[in-house]
Amino acid sequence: MSRKKRYVLVGSGGRAEFFYAAIAKDYNETSELTAFCDMNQTRMDYANKRLTEQHGYHAVNTYKPHQFDEMIEKEKPDAVIVTSVDRTHHTYIIRAMELGCDVITEKPMTVDEKKCQEILDAVDRTRRNVRVTFNYRYAPHHTKARELIMDGVIGQVTSVHFEWLLNTQHGADYFRRWHRDKRNSGGLLVHKSTHHFDLVNFWIGSQPETVFAFGDLLFYGRENAEQRGVTEFYDRATWHPNAKGDPFALHLDENEHLKAMYLDAEHEDGYRRDQSVFGDGINIEDTMGVMVRYKNNAILTYSLNAYMPWEGYQIAFNGTKGRIEMKIVEKSYVNSGGDKALEGALQNKSIHVFPMFGAPYEVEVEEGVGGHGGGDPVLLNDIFGVPVEDKFNRAADHTDGARSILTGIAANKAIRTGQPVQVADLVKFHG
Numbered sequence: 001m002s003r004k005k006r007y008v009l010v011g012s013g014g015r016a017e018f019f020y021a022a023i024a025k026d027y028n029e030t031s032e033l034t035a036f037c038d039m040n041q042t043r044m045d046y047a048n049k050r051l052t053e054q055h056g057y058h059a060v061n062t063y064k065p066h067q068f069d070e071m072i073e074k075e076k077p078d079a080v081i082v083t084s085v086d087r088t089h090h091t092y093i094i095r096a097m098e099l100g101c102d103v104i105t106e107k108p109m110t111v112d113e114k115k116c117q118e119i120l121d122a123v124d125r126t127r128r129n130v131r132v133t134f135n136y137r138y139a140p141h142h143t144k145a146r147e148l149i150m151d152g153v154i155g156q157v158t159s160v161h162f163e164w165l166l167n168t169q170h171g172a173d174y175f176r177r178w179h180r181d182k183r184n185s186g187g188l189l190v191h192k193s194t195h196h197f198d199l200v201n202f203w204i205g206s207q208p209e210t211v212f213a214f215g216d217l218l219f220y221g222r223e224n225a226e227q228r229g230v231t232e233f234y235d236r237a238t239w240h241p242n243a244k245g246d247p248f249a250l251h252l253d254e255n256e257h258l259k260a261m262y263l264d265a266e267h268e269d270g271y272r273r274d275q276s277v278f279g280d281g282i283n284i285e286d287t288m289g290v291m292v293r294y295k296n297n298a299i300l301t302y303s304l305n306a307y308m309p310w311e312g313y314q315i316a317f318n319g320t321k322g323r324i325e326m327k328i329v330e331k332s333y334v335n336s337g338g339d340k341a342l343e344g345a346l347q348n349k350s351i352h353v354f355p356m357f358g359a360p361y362e363v364e365v366e367e368g369v370g371g372h373g374g375g376d377p378v379l380l381n382d383i384f385g386v387p388v389e390d391k392f393n394r395a396a397d398h399t400d401g402a403r404s405i406l407t408g409i410a411a412n413k414a415i416r417t418g419q420p421v422q423v424a425d426l427v428k429f430h431g
Contacts, residue, residue: 005384007104008035008077010068010092011084012047013261014335015106018376019081020047024057027384034075035061037068038084042265049260068092072099079104085178086185090115097128104131104383108194109401111186113409113426116402123398124430131383132401136195137202137394138382139373141349141365145317145326146203146392148363153353154319157204159299164196164313169332171286171306172248175220175277177335180284182412187284189215189408193304196313197292198396198404203317206296207403211410212420215285219307225278237274238263250274250334290411312347323354328373346373402427 007023009016016036023031033051036044041062048059063071072080080096082089082105090110093103109132110116123130136142149157166174166188174192178184185191201207218224222233234240237249252263252274262273286307292300312329329347351363370377381387382395410421 004030004032005079006075006077007031007033007079007081008037008071008075009033009081009083010037011082011088012036012038012040012044013083015083016047016081017050018371019083019104020051020057021055022380022384024051024055026380028057030386031384033057033060034077035063035071037063037065037071039065040265040268040271042268043261046260046265068095069099072096072101077101082106086111086191087115087183090119093119093130094122097122097126097130100126100128102129102131104133105401107132107134107198107401108186108190108405108408109398110405111184111190111409113406116405116409117427119398120402120427120430130398130401132396132398132404133379133383134195134198134202134394134396134400134404135371135375135379136199136373137392137396138375138378140367140375141326141328141346141351141373142199142203142375143392143394144351144363144365145315145324148324148351148353149203149205149317149319150392153322154317154324154355155321156296157298157317157319159301159318160200160204161316161318162196162200162300162302162313163315164193164302164304165308165311166192166304166306167308167311167332168248169334170311171308172220172277173250173334174284174306175282175286176250176275177273178271180275180282182284185284186405186408187215187412188304188306189213189285189288189290189411190405193288193290193302193408193411194401194404196302196304197407198400200292200294200300200302201400201403202394204294204296204298206294206298208292208407208410208423209295210293210420210422211290211407211414213288213290213411213414215288215411215415217282217285218287220277220286221282222278222280230278233278234276235279236272237276243276248277285415288411290407292407320356322356322358325352325354326350330373345371349373399429402429 044062051057079102232242234242237243243249290302317324354360
């Protein structure tokens, strides 16, 4: 039997368990987790408790960020898994490669063009591999859309209309957390839309060229609430009387997992997971519209709204031989508030093809099991198991990671300046 691959994980918050649970339960014959790295010892201790009590694994070593180099030297990992706050991704990605490790990073790869260029330069310099975990690529219905387009069912794709809806449970959650500060997340056009822009790149086999966008904070935030007549406010939901009965409030003391991961840990770093979505200090948009021209001349019109009554998306691909329509309704969830398999899980789905000179028909799609429409288990096997041959090339590297965030980064710049942005002006790719 070949040697197990060794991993360390940076950032032991909500997304980390997706990876460490997989290693502990399903891939412990091929993979080994040896350490956590986080600024918060309480959170790392809780992650170790989850490892041992929930997943039957042994506790791993813990390190603080200033001990990162020491961790790499002692643990000798093959790869570093990065699930920290988005604005810190580039720091750990680059240093891991400089110390001889490959990297598996959560999306988005980073949050702005400067950090993106630093990663691209480091990959070119170190010749290490960076894997970006785009689980949505692996969902059966998304793969089917790629297959239909590859097979020429609607000819050459000329335009895509993509409408994504975040509801008042999941969508609101971004405005309670560190994501509400654009310096941390790049805003939803980077943090969330990186999934969507990557899917478009993946589906049509092209990359963004020119981007224009509008965006604003029109629902969340104190000013908007005041204009709607709200008179009672709170800074955090937990323990505050004004939060009782508020459907937008998250009470950390009422969820054992959230309490242990965040409420019990906040004395170390001051991070509050339950901030009011109608508080001050929110500088990301909740209402966004983007237009993109791709190198193959296809045009994307995209919208993202974070306060909708249902969760999901509608997509239309227009081509020279017809049209594909896809509608997906996802189950609502709060990050780390319950079963991981419910994150992005499907409620219902449909794909219809409308040939230019033929009868429309519905496309059957196999049912996926697990989170993100069944994409999560397939992605995890691709990372930690024995990958199978994939004609769709769903594994995403640093180039894919860059091209997905550059659409959102360009959109953010267009919102700031009121001018269209050329993606080629943002970063320089190597090779």
